[in-house]
Amino acid sequence: MKRVNVVKTSRVLVAALAVVVGSAAAAMLPQAQSTSSLEQRIAPIGKVRVAGATPVAESGSQQARAGDAVYKQFCAACHTSGVLNAPKLNDAADWEPRLAQGMDTVLRHAIEGYNAMPAKGTCGNCSDDEIQAAIDYMIAEL
Ligand code: HEC
Numbered sequence: 001m002k003r004v005n006v007v008k009t010s011r012v013l014v015a016a017l018a019v020v021v022g023s024a025a026a027a028m029l030p031q032a033q034s035t036s037s038l039e040q041r042i043a044p045i046g047k048v049r050v051a052g053a054t055p056v057a058e059s060g061s062q063q064a065r066a067g068d069a070v071y072k073q074f075c076a077a078c079h080t081s082g083v084l085n086a087p088k089l090n091d092a093a094d095w096e097p098r099l100a101q102g103m104d105t106v107l108r109h110a111i112e113g114y115n116a117m118p119a120k121g122t123c124g125n126c127s128d129d130e131i132q133a134a135i136d137y138m139i140a141e142l
Contacts, residue, residue: 067137
């Protein structure tokens with residue numbers, strides 16, 4: 001009789017252990033997956049293309065915004081007064097050491113973010129070309 005009880009108890013323990021291990025594994029699963037696979041899973045199922053219509057850019061904008069428009073809407077808040085050491089609009093002393101890195105590096109920093117410079121300068125739906133245009137606008141009068 002006592003032996004049966006022991007067997008029953010250990011069965012319950014094994015079942016409880018399985019539940020704990022199972023839920024721990026489930027809790028760990030989302031962390032193990034990369035952001036890109038997450039993005040794939042939450043992406044829209046299909047994209048509609050209407051015959052004869054001009055394809056709309058991934059960013060959702062109809063056509064590329066001009067550099068000054070992007071600058072005024074997204075970059076001016078920091079780059080006009082030089083918040084947190086942001087290189088100021090058309091300020092040669094601010095820009096020269098940065099441009100010395102090469103435009104590829106400067107553009108990459110603007111797109112990916114760099115210290116207090118937020119990725120894409122907070123213009124999340126800006127294309128790389130629109131970011132480049134905004135940079136060109138900021139250094140046009142150097
Ligand atoms: C929240 C403030 C903020 C906004 C908004 C912002 N920037 Fe910046 N940006 C900074 C700061 C701060 C730096 C300097 C970062 C450093 O050198 O540590 C910087 C640096 C840069 C640089 C120089 C990168 C380098 O390699 O030296 C570029 C180019 C740039 N920003 C472009 C832009 C563009 C384009 C926009 C708008 C689309 C924008 N920023 C919006 C704060 C901002």
